[in-house]
Amino acid sequence: xxxxxxxxxxxxxxxxxxxxxxxxxxxxxxxxxxxxxxxxxxxxxxxxxxxxxxxxxxxxxxxxxxxxxxxxxxxxxxxxxxxxxxxxxxxxxxxxxxxxxxxxxxxxxxxxxxxxxxxxxxxxxxxxxxxxxxxxxxxxxxxxxxxxxxxxxxxxxxxxxxxxxxxxxxxxxxxxxxxxxxxxxxxxxxxxxxxxxxxxxxxxxxxxxxxxxxxxxxxxxxxxxxxxxxxxxxxxxxxxxxxxxxxxxxxxxxxxxxxxxxxxxxxxxxxxxxxxxxxxxxxxxxxxxxxxxxxxxxxxxxxxxxxxxxxxxxxxxxxxxx
Amino acid sequence: xxxxxxxxxxxxxxxxxxxxxxxxxxxxxxxxxxxxxxxxxxxxxxxxxxxxxxxxxxxxxxxxxxxxxxxxxxxxxxxxxxxxxxxxxxxxxxxxxxxxxxxxxxxxxxxxxxxxxxxxxxxxxxxxxxxxxxxxxxxxxxxxxxxxxxxxxxxxxxxxxxxxxxxxxxxxxxxxxxxxxxxxxxxxxxxxxxxxxxxxxxxxxxxxxxxxxxxxxxxxxxxxxxxxxxxxxxxxxxxxxxxxxxxxxxxxxxxxxxxxxxxxxxxxxxxxxxxxxxxxxxxxxxxxxxxxxxxxxxxxxxxxxxxxxxxxx
Numbered sequence: 001x002x003x004x005x006x007x008x009x010x011x012x013x014x015x016x017x018x019x020x021x022x023x024x025x026x027x028x029x030x031x032x033x034x035x036x037x038x039x040x041x042x043x044x045x046x047x048x049x050x051x052x053x054x055x056x057x058x059x060x061x062x063x064x065x066x067x068x069x070x071x072x073x074x075x076x077x078x079x080x081x082x083x084x085x086x087x088x089x090x091x092x093x094x095x096x097x098x099x100x101x102x103x104x105x106x107x108x109x110x111x112x113x114x115x116x117x118x119x120x121x122x123x124x125x126x127x128x129x130x131x132x133x134x135x136x137x138x139x140x141x142x143x144x145x146x147x148x149x150x151x152x153x154x155x156x157x158x159x160x161x162x163x164x165x166x167x168x169x170x171x172x173x174x175x176x177x178x179x180x181x182x183x184x185x186x187x188x189x190x191x192x193x194x195x196x197x198x199x200x201x202x203x204x205x206x207x208x209x210x211x212x213x214x215x216x217x218x219x220x221x222x223x224x225x226x227x228x229x230x231x232x233x234x235x236x237x238x239x240x241x242x243x244x245x246x247x248x249x250x251x252x253x254x255x256x257x258x259x260x261x262x263x264x265x266x267x268x269x270x271x272x273x274x275x276x277x278x279x280x281x282x283x284x285x286x287x288x289x290x291x292x293x294x295x296x297x298x299x300x301x302x303x304x305x306x307x308x309x310x311x312x313x314x315x316x317x318x319x320x321x322x
Numbered sequence: 323x324x325x326x327x328x329x330x331x332x333x334x335x336x337x338x339x340x341x342x343x344x345x346x347x348x349x350x351x352x353x354x355x356x357x358x359x360x361x362x363x364x365x366x367x368x369x370x371x372x373x374x375x376x377x378x379x380x381x382x383x384x385x386x387x388x389x390x391x392x393x394x395x396x397x398x399x400x401x402x403x404x405x406x407x408x409x410x411x412x413x414x415x416x417x418x419x420x421x422x423x424x425x426x427x428x429x430x431x432x433x434x435x436x437x438x439x440x441x442x443x444x445x446x447x448x449x450x451x452x453x454x455x456x457x458x459x460x461x462x463x464x465x466x467x468x469x470x471x472x473x474x475x476x477x478x479x480x481x482x483x484x485x486x487x488x489x490x491x492x493x494x495x496x497x498x499x500x501x502x503x504x505x506x507x508x509x510x511x512x513x514x515x516x517x518x519x520x521x522x523x524x525x526x527x528x529x530x531x532x533x534x535x536x537x538x539x540x541x542x543x544x545x546x547x548x549x550x551x552x553x554x555x556x557x558x559x560x561x562x563x564x565x566x567x568x569x570x571x572x573x574x575x576x577x578x579x580x581x582x583x584x585x586x587x588x589x590x591x592x593x594x595x596x597x598x599x600x601x602x603x604x605x606x607x608x609x610x611x612x613x614x615x616x617x618x619x620x621x622x623x624x625x626x627x628x629x630x631x632x633x634x635x
Contacts, residue, residue: 042609042610066606067608067609068603068606068609069609070609071609071613072561072562074556074558074559074561075561075562076552076554076556076559077369077548077551077552077559080551080552081366081599081600081603082603084362084365084366085362085366085599085600085603085604086603088353088356088358088359088362088600088604089351089353089603089604089606090353100463100552100554100556102463102465102466102552102553102554103463103465103552103553103554103556105553106475106476106551106552106553126465128466129465129466129553132466133553172558173460173461173462173463174461174462174463174556202461204558
């Protein structure tokens with residue numbers, strides 16, 4: 001009997017804690033539309049910025065916003081569960097950054113079946129998987145990752161005088177975002193025969209893996225003089241690996257996303273360049289698109305968010321602007 | 323039988339916990355207690371529940387299996403590759419299940435013949451199986467299957483989602499094996515006192531090896547459902563699933579010391595986790611707080627387990 005009541009109390013207390021922590025942020029007030037933003041994870045500042053942008057837009061447009069994310073970026077199944085649960089909670093519209101370009105398609109099918117408009121943010125769906133399953137999305141909001149890869153590739157060709165030995169740290173294999181960045185980068189350096197890629201391996205978007213994979217690459221190819229990481233988190237991991245190898249300043253580090261830590265690293269000379277995406281604008285545009293769709297207004301199928309190169313010249317300036 | 327009484331009392335405690343949680347969620351949100359949401363929760367719980375069924379065998383036998391998440395990935399990609407090569411669905415499923423069972427048996431042999439502690443043997447397998455899955459697929463997901471295969475996740479039987487039916491069947495069979503067969507009784511007695519079991523003439527190594535085979539098989543069954551659900555098999559699927567399965571088993575009252583526990587508790591444990599996650603999503607609770615709540619529930623469930631045991635002696 002005592003055991004029974006103890007489990008009982010534990011769970012009550014835990015749930016009450018959750019409900020208490022949460023008061024005021026989720027109650028639907030007076031039938032305002034509720035927009036859900038489901039992101040890949042919250043352990044990357046990129047998504048925190050996206051959340052901030054979405055919150056701004058929600059406040060301005062007078063809608064409620066629910067933000068959810070899986071604990072791990074690799075956990076597509078959990079992201080699907082979140083989407084299913086939000087469908088049960090009858091959210092009015094769903095903005096989603098897919099953890100897997102193909103794997104998330106069935107979840108979107110379920111949102112379609114529940115007539116909830118879906119806006120895809122940041123990472124495109126796999127076109128074929130989406131077409132095969134016949135799923136519909138209102139709009140894609142994001143930067144042109146291929147173009148971003150090109151921008152950084154062009155920069156490298158110019159900065160290195162057309163001579164570099166490059167290692168690439170890829171994202172999770174099969175992710176559209178990382179694949180497009182690598183493709184853009186490779187295409188940009190194609191015309192410079194002296195810029196060669198000596199190693200290219202996934203580090204799954206993570207800092208510790210960026211560190212380990214690049215450390216191993218440096219062991220295998222001591223002549224590497226440039227690393228392009230498909231996101232800044234991995235690039236910062238590579239920066240640490242370079243420091244550990246005592247080669248700071250001898251390897252050019254290129255990243256992607258222009259998160260605050262990377263801007264600082266560029267200002268301090270530990271990194272050389274990155275590509276600025278504007279996740280807060282993505283979050284803002286996604287919520288705006290959702291609200292428009294709910295009002296029945298026309299929404300462009302492709303909403304492009306600006307993108308730009310960040311080097312020492314503008315690293316500080318851009319981060320002040322935030 | 324005081325020991326038996328305590329065990330069933332704990333099960334009742336877990337069940338009451340599930341009930342209390344449900345009542346609370348019902349009071350907090352109108353979206354929880356609807357037929358479609360409850361089916362949704364059962365469907366979401368299926369994968370963890372099935373892995374946890376295998377984990378329950380392992381933990382009752384006094385062991386642990388850390389490789390289940392990686393085995394989900396490996397069995398999934400084996401199944402997916404077979405499907406893509408045009409193999410008929412039953413054959414492809416058999417291939418996936420065979421891989422899961424086979425690697426599970428390898429775990430068992432490393433533990434019995436190799437005399438490795440289960441923690442080490444399955445920790446090694448966690449990495450080996452993950453590596454095999456990545457190597458085999460070159461790191462890329464295998465996706466896009468026949469609707470006939472996807473029906474395993476998407477179809478409904480009398481209104482009940484297929485994964486829920488599959489979970490029920492798995493639990494009925496597992497329960498029969500654990501409580502009605504000689505193998506099942508040996509699992510308990512090995513976990514209770516391995517040496518005494520050996521001295522009474524039981525081929526302990528064989529049964530212990532099979533226990534890990536069962537766990538691998540359960541992971542592979544979960545992999546079939548996961549692959550059908552996502553219409554894709556990822557070599558990086560199932561990361562940290564072992565912890566969810568261990569948590570469900572332990573919340574369900576199966577002792578990590580071995581020798582006691584059962585599947586009834588495990589399914590309730592899995593449901594508590596499923597209902598918690600679902601409810602926290604419905605309420606729109608921040609993802610960070612969700613992790614805290616789930617962690618607290620696991621810790622307190624085990625705390626109850628150990629306090630009860632301390633009182634018993």
